[in-house]
Amino acid sequence: MKTSIATVSLSGDLSEKLGAIAKAGFDGVEIFENDFLVFDESPRQLGRIVRDFGLEITLFQPFRDFEGMPEPLRSRTFDRAERKFDLMQDMGTDLVLVCSNVSSAALGGLDRAAADFHELGERAAKRGLRVGYEALAWGRHINDHRDAWEIVRRADHPNIGLILDSFHTLARKIDVNSIRSIPKEKIFIIQLADAPKIDMDLLYWSRHFRNMPGEGDLPVETFMAAVAETGYDGYLSLEIFNDQFRGGSPGAIAVDGYRSLVYLGDRIRRANPSLSLDVPAMPARSRVEGVAFVEFTVDEAEAPDLEAMIATLGFRREARHKSKNVTVFRQGDIRIVVNADERGFAGSSYLVHGTSAYAMGLLVEDGRAAQARAVALGAEAFGEPLDPGEIEMPAVRGVGGGVLYFLDRTSELARIWDIEFDPVEEDPGMRDAGLGRVDHVAQTMPYDELLTWLLFYTAIFEAEKTPMVDIVDPSGLVRSQVVENGEGSLRITMNGAENRNTVAGRFISETFGSGIQHLAFTTDNIFATADALAANGFVALDISQNYYDDLEARFGLDPALTERLQARNILYDRDEHGEYFQLYSPTYGEGLFFEIVERRGYRGYGAANAIFRIAALRRHLRPLGMPRS
Ligand SMILES: O=C(O)c1ccc(O)c(O)c1
Numbered sequence: 001m002k003t004s005i006a007t008v009s010l011s012g013d014l015s016e017k018l019g020a021i022a023k024a025g026f027d028g029v030e031i032f033e034n035d036f037l038v039f040d041e042s043p044r045q046l047g048r049i050v051r052d053f054g055l056e057i058t059l060f061q062p063f064r065d066f067e068g069m070p071e072p073l074r075s076r077t078f079d080r081a082e083r084k085f086d087l088m089q090d091m092g093t094d095l096v097l098v099c100s101n102v103s104s105a106a107l108g109g110l111d112r113a114a115a116d117f118h119e120l121g122e123r124a125a126k127r128g129l130r131v132g133y134e135a136l137a138w139g140r141h142i143n144d145h146r147d148a149w150e151i152v153r154r155a156d157h158p159n160i161g162l163i164l165d166s167f168h169t170l171a172r173k174i175d176v177n178s179i180r181s182i183p184k185e186k187i188f189i190i191q192l193a194d195a196p197k198i199d200m201d202l203l204y205w206s207r208h209f210r211n212m213p214g215e216g217d218l219p220v221e222t223f224m225a226a227v228a229e230t231g232y233d234g235y236l237s238l239e240i241f242n243d244q245f246r247g248g249s250p251g252a253i254a255v256d257g258y259r260s261l262v263y264l265g266d267r268i269r270r271a272n273p274s275l276s277l278d279v280p281a282m283p284a285r286s287r288v289e290g291v292a293f294v295e296f297t298v299d300e301a302e303a304p305d306l307e308a309m310i311a312t313l314g315f316r317r318e319a320r321h322k323s324k325n326v327t328v329f330r331q332g333d334i335r336i337v338v339n340a341d342e343r344g345f346a347g348s349s350y351l352v353h354g355t356s357a358y359a360m361g362l363l364v365e366d367g368r369a370a371q372a373r374a375v376a377l378g379a380e381a382f383g384e385p386l387d388p389g390e391i392e393m394p395a396v397r398g399v400g401g402g403v404l405y406f407l408d409r410t411s412e413l414a415r416i417w418d419i420e421f422d423p424v425e426e427d428p429g430m431r432d433a434g435l436g437r438v439d440h441v442a443q444t445m446p447y448d449e450l451l452t453w454l455l456f457y458t459a460i461f462e463a464e465k466t467p468m469v470d471i472v473d474p475s476g477l478v479r480s481q482v483v484e485n486g487e488g489s490l491r492i493t494m495n496g497a498e499n500r501n502t503v504a505g506r507f508i509s510e511t512f513g514s515g516i517q518h519l520a521f522t523t524d525n526i527f528a529t530a531d532a533l534a535a536n537g538f539v540a541l542d543i544s545q546n547y548y549d550d551l552e553a554r555f556g557l558d559p560a561l562t563e564r565l566q567a568r569n570i571l572y573d574r575d576e577h578g579e580y581f582q583l584y585s586p587t588y589g590e591g592l593f594f595e596i597v598e599r600r601g602y603r604g605y606g607a608a609n610a611i612f613r614i615a616a617l618r619r620h621l622r623p624l625g626m627p628r629s
């Protein structure tokens with residue numbers, strides 16, 4: 001599989017873009033005319049720079065408003081094409097993308113357009129160049145790849161071919177089966193882009209909201225499967241017009257892009273084993289059975305505070321590491337690891353972020369296979385020097401520079417707690433609160449990182465994303481999206497903060513980066529749990545009276561139930577599958593908190609309650625000395 005990306009997809013100047021593209025692993029690059037025009041080097045020099053990066057120029061684009069022009073515009077258009085052919089020869093590419101004419105001067109007619117292309121083909125052939133025709137979804141006469149293909153077919157010239165762009169085809173919901181019968185040698189290149197489903201003007205949608213395959217809602221996989229059926233084995237080239245990407249880090253966006261292509265190739269090959277698709281071999285996506293542990297980094301001075309908080313939640317100290325300053329707390333199937341070791345990555349994470357949940361371990365079928373797949377998809381493997389007797393736990397770097405470990409039940413990893421730890425016998429004097437397992441892990445990140453992690457998780461694990469939800473914090477919007485599997489054993493909620501003033505934004509700036517902001521644990525009986533927690537001295541996040549008045553009105557709740565909820569600061573929600581109960585802790589430090597949930601069939605995350613939780617957290621976060629309501 002040969003991979004390429006258009007320069008328009010990334011931010012920065014042309015040299016920065018090329019550097020990021022090469023580093024991410026792409027083979028080729030589409031040079032956008034505007035990027036070239038503002039570049040301070042000659043076309044020849046640009047070509048050298050591209051090749052020095054080990055890249056090939058897959059095409060030059062766009063050439064606009066060509067076909068169907070009346071004279072004298074027609075002659076001028078051909079002159080313009082000759083000038084661009086000069087440029088292409090200088091930079092060293094043989095392919096130009098002509099997008100369908102949007103000019104009001106353009107005349108219709110398939111034969112007229114075909115004749116223009118035949119003549120352009122003759123001129124291109126003299127120079128050994130090729131011309132690919134793409135139907136823009138908003139083209140004046142041609143806005144459907146089937147019509148573009150008919151023109152290319154009638155142009156009947158070896159140097160004239162078709163360019164298919166998934167966005168234009170899928171945005172107009174054109175049947176992709178029409179692609180299967182196109183001869184592969186007439187497809188000069190494939191451009192790929194996804195997009196979130198938004199009902200808006202096609203041009204505006206295309207120029208501002210495209211994203212990487214797998215990040216949006218379009219059936220790019222179905223499109224690609226149809227392309228693969230033709231036998232096409234040329235470049236797959238990303239062409240992503242996205243305002244956010246254009247303001248982002250070129251390196252990070254390029255890595256996402258490369259990952260999206262490899263993941264797409266992997267899906268196509270698995271769905272159609274008979275197709276010859278040259279994709280790097282890698283294990284299948286891992287099914288996640290659950291969160292095996294969450295690990296906090298602390299320093300020795302802060303450890304007692306965090307441990308006291310964990311103890312009031314009903315966790316008991318279960319084991320100590322044989323050689324490190326690491327303690328395991330346990331309740332039900334939940335393990336919280338408190339790492340106060342100054343050495344190693346935990347120690348340096350503490351120095352950068354302060355007390356934080358910097359790592360988590362997921363239970364999968366085969367830990368090493370999960371790591372191998374992640375690495376094949378461009379993740380960074382993580383490892384540390386081992387103390388004698390320690391087992392190497394497969395891991396990759398995750399959100400915010402944290403660590404994602406993989407455990408399994410079949411390798412020696414299954415016995416890690418026995419091998420590396422000594423049991424601790426202790427009477428904690430605290431009650432078990434009936435917490436069972438991790439329901440979800442909530443990660444907070446700047447909004448522009450959200451798609452990165454969405455793609456990361458869905459590419460590695462058997463999990464899907466849910467639609468994005470807007471959460472209104474009094475200081476700004478937070479966008480929330482969930483990655484989850486059908487059985488509910490993997491649930492990661494991601495909150496993308498648009499500014500620093502929201503509770504989520506404040507967490508990011510106070511802890512110097514993205515990370516796990518809260519952990520939600522399950523209980524089978526939220527009322528019993530709340531009472532046990534209260535006996536332990538746990539003080540729940542205080543929810544306003546107004547919330548309960550509204551709740552009773554909204555759901556028609558029995559006042560006796562409302563009273564029981566309010567007495568314990570329990571939030572409530574309901575969907576078509578059942579009921580949901582939530583109880584929050586106040587924040588620990590500058591933003592970390594815990595949640596306890598009881599699901600009675602309910603499948604969501606209480607999005608409707610988020611604004612009440614945020615308001616309560618804000619009261620809690622108010623600077624000292626200010627009155628509380
Ligand atoms: O938005 C555009 O004009 C435009 C230009 C060139 C392309 O290849 C494309 O898909 C869109």
Ligand SMILES: [Mg+2]
Nearest residue numbers: 134165191239
């Ligand atoms: Mg295109």
